Amino acid sequence: MSKTQKAPGGVRSKGLTDYLNDENVRAVIYQIVAIALVILAGWYLVSNTLANLERQNISTGYGFLNLEASFGISESMIDYTPQSNYATALMVGFLNTVKVAFLGIILCTIIGTIFGVARLSSNWIVRKLATVYVETFRNIPVLLQLFFWYAIIPNAFPAARNAFQPLPDVLLTNRGMYIPVPVADNAYDFMGIAAIIAFIVIYFINKWATKRLDATGQPFPIVWASLGIFFGLVLIAYLIGGAPTAMDIPALKGFNIQGGYNISPEFMSVLIGLTIYTSTYVAEVVRSGIQAVPTGQWEAAESLGLKRSIALRKIILPQSMRVAIPPLTNQYLNLTKNSSLAVAVGYPDLVSVSNTTMNQTGQAIEAISIYMAVYLGLSLTTSLFMNWFNKKMALVER
Template sequence: MSKTQNAPGGVRSKTVVDYLNDENVRAILYQIIAIGLVILAGWYLVSNTLENLERQNISTGYSFLDLEASFEISESMIDYTAQSNYASALMVGLLNTVKVSLLGIILCTLIGTIFGIARLSSNWIVRKLATVYVETFRNIPVLLQLFFWYALIPNAFPHPRDAIEPLPGVLLTSRGIYLPVPVADNAYTLMGIAAIIAFIAIFFINRWARKRQDATGQPFPMAMVGIGIFVGLVFIAYLAGGAPTEMDIPALKGFNIRGGYNISPEFMAVLIGLTVYTSTYVAEVVRSGIQAVPNGQWEAADSLGIKRSVALRKVILPQSMRVAIPPLTNQYLNLTKNSSLAVAVGYPDLVSVSNTTMNQTGQAIEAISIFMSIYLGLSLLTSLFMNWFNKKMALVER
């Protein structure tokens, strides 16, 4: 037992007061009390909720996921019918959310980068047009933009009976864009496998090319080699699968278009609205990242005779990414979470399907907990990937 000096001739044991006067002990004690209060509050909320639900004869649990959904979903990336269960319905909503979020992240990055660079252009017209774009769409609430695009898109195209055909098999109508698609065949499965193999091969070749350049200073034409590997392997798989050519071409049948793949007005409204809104913030992130790079980097590139476009791509942008990645992560997370507003224009995302499930089953708490957990998971996965990418781009001190 620890002792404390009491008098020249003796020692005594530490008392409770002595421990409470110790800052480290008090810090631990406060944390224990805080955790206990949180657990107590959680226990009270859960027990009170379960008691109220039991009083109202409302069953709890997630067993309803195995029940028949009994409602249709207009857009689905997997096989789904009204006879499918609620778990399948929620999966459809999740995939629709992931689809619009992933495409939105890719498009807003490309568009935002272009406008971010344009805002620093020496051309007055280009610079001002980029500024107008950013300041206009950044200051309009994203929900209003979704309503705007949803009202505009159906009215921009004619009725299916008067569909516009800009390309063979492509139809533009008020009910969406219809595209011809290949009829299902085993050859396309082989092509998918070949594409995965090509990506793996490109990854390892790229690693080898970087080590080679670091050792010898000689660049390797990775872009052309990568394209050649991907196209070559996929084409070989296509030929090995019998080179199928049958296409499912959309055509007017009755009062609607049948066949092909439909890009609905709801999906286009959500994708365009989220992309345009988020791209304005991405543009500002890119602009600030470029401005954070010292002007000496531009001067060094000029002194070596490097073109401004090459210097921007090879020298400035890679350095600016180290500044831009953290705020870009926030914008990607915002886009993913803003996709929940898709329910306002009728796009069957996770929130829309969960709302229908909740209304039909009465399992409000369970349904809400499911899509809250899914959005949390999507956000954490995005953060983990961007944190990994940020560490990969960081300068390593020697």
């Protein structure tokens, strides 16, 4: 019934034209059509891809993860040999990526905060040096900076035979920096468990101290108490484990350095390049956050006789964080995603290992989907943490 008709009793019923002219009905129809088109396009792409792979006798699925990798990885945080499977190889790449991203976020935050504050210094030299640092490294593409550091670091130090020793038992060579590390012992496992317990205890003490402050107005020395709990529990675990002192010290044997822990030139190049590049953006975020704090806060601090450094640390920076956290999150995400450029300098991150896996197995779609899912997971995890931190820092309305 396309035309409007009258129902029995003289009540006018809606026709098809009336329904089509209804904005709510049209909105539902458009959404259904859009979803149907997306499903149809996805079905076409998947079916066409599977047909082409079958035509070329290329297997699909993730069964290749259990096959022997048969390739070496220059540095690994877990036990790995060429006889390990592809799943283990990808885990090595994942951990290497997380290591770079985690250390890079910490270092760029520290360096960026220092230069952000320096950009507002009353000292002309300090202010201009900070400006030169920010404007120089911010405007050079990060990939070029990785190439630059990778060209500098291996050539800045001598060969293994003439290793430079800046500190006792620390060796710098064109193959990286070698540092002494403790020999594996159960005591260090106990210390790790003690550290986790300490963080849990500190968390609950912090909640109690906050409630106590709100109820009585009496502050609790949470910083000193936290340090005492952490180092105290870790020390007790160390003593219970037998207080081991054996160290694996690097030394020249043959044509190479043996022993200790090697920080490779590739890792240093990636970490330095990403840290410096991202710290310039963090510096601008910190600077804008400080400038967003009303000048009356500075004046109030001065009227109380507070030094400018104390006012900055105790009053201005905490308030500026409420403005700076959202853009800081973006910079942390950018650093994590930019770590995929490490493949350009030979650092065995997730992308590098995945590319090798893809070339050996021909499982291009699966390999790419794995590291896409991993980077998505890392980004979402970072966003969730920073959103939680942002809510903790936000002003609570009463």
